[in-house]
Amino acid sequence: MRRFVLILLLLLIVPIAVSAGKYWLGDRSVDWQSADRSSAGLLPLAAQHPDALVRVFAARTVRWRGIFAVHSWIVVKPANASRYTRYDYTAWGAPIRVNGFVADGRWFGDEPQLIAAADGEAAAVMIPKIEAAVKGYRLAAYGDYRAWPGPNSNTFVAAVLAAVPELRTTLPPTAIGKDYPWDNDWIAWTPSGTGVRATLGGYLGLTLGWIEGLELNVLGAVIGVDLRRPAIKLPGLGRIGVSAA
Template identity: 45%
Template sequence: MIRRSLFFVTLFLGLAVAVPIAIGAALSLSRGWAESWRTANWSSSHLLPDAAKVPEARVLILAARTGRWKSIFAEHLALVVKPEGATSWTRYDVVGWGNPVRRDAYAADAFWYGNRPYVAAQVSGPGAATLIPLIEQAIARYPHREAGSYVVWPGPNSNSFVAWVVRNTPGFDVELPPAAVGKDYLGPGLAVDRAPSGSGWTVSAAGVLGLTLALREGVELSLLGTTIGVDPDDLAVKLPSLGKLSLLDLR
């Protein structure tokens, strides 16, 4: 019985962890890596339109692969907001040097280590207009904003920051991408908080081991910061390195 259980655990880890990471590593290597952050492209990707041509309020979460070997496993999240009638976007990131929380340190839709961003979540119109001041209040309360508080793994890191703001902004209910390593860091020890979508709950042991059960996220097992899950709502599976793979994307 024990031998059979060990066999199935090994098979599960191989199929759900080792194989996706191997595929992710091959994809990452095929894209190529910048030699260092100094030589990487941090310019605008032109993903976002001119803010002056967007009259309504917008709230966006942008995601892009991180740099070098970390790009195999993780994406970097950034918050971008634009109040109604504003003529510029405002971007918030957390970085690993100096004071972690940065405002407009990069172009709103900047490449991250040369990797093109995409819109992971967005809210537009009156809902965004209501959220923006609440988001900025939450950013001001972020508990890991002192120099030296950033921890690349398991957190608090850049993705822990965005997830914390989402969880601590009333009405900001969005599903975060599974490759955002650190999103399930809830603090040291065992902690419970609402899932970012607001449709369930996340329990986490220092960001190393965790579980999310939610209507929108589905079932997510967080293992050493990577995510393995099933999302019936989107007919998707979530795998380490590869992120969310949905049948709906094939239409």
């Protein structure tokens, strides 16, 4: 038992220490007020892309919190629409923000990572479900946002993804808050619908699913393994292996 506890502590502490080192060496320690929030060029011009489109992005959060976590968001565009619609959940104002930022914009200097994508008819079927999930999200009142253990931006995106399990995706292990029980169910299906998650208010949890893999959540820090698209999942450092997208 002592050996198991020691290994668990090392898997929690060492990756976070490495991520902290990258931050303090200047990798992500930028001034948030002057940080770049322009397009990262990950999306085509909407007017030149007639097909329906769905994208899920994530990028490191602002300042020191980026050591531990990413901020995630969803972008949709119905067929023949002239612009993208971006959905975020933030700590200021009304939590759900629509088009508050550039659709594929850098998140205060950090370039977004593509988490999931759908195009054409598949995306067209998903978009009404996504819009309904955003509209019906129950934690949308002023003051509902809580950075840790949730509900935060990743809780919101995980809840919306649960409405479109056909997207067959999961948020990265650094998406702290994704395991917060937005539906008040401590035991429930995973957002992909391919497994089960159990959580104690987001502080402690276990997830097992074909898309999600095996994940242990300890105070928001996730350790896990993905067999479907081989990778290990570590706190701070995220996914190491084959991309999940």
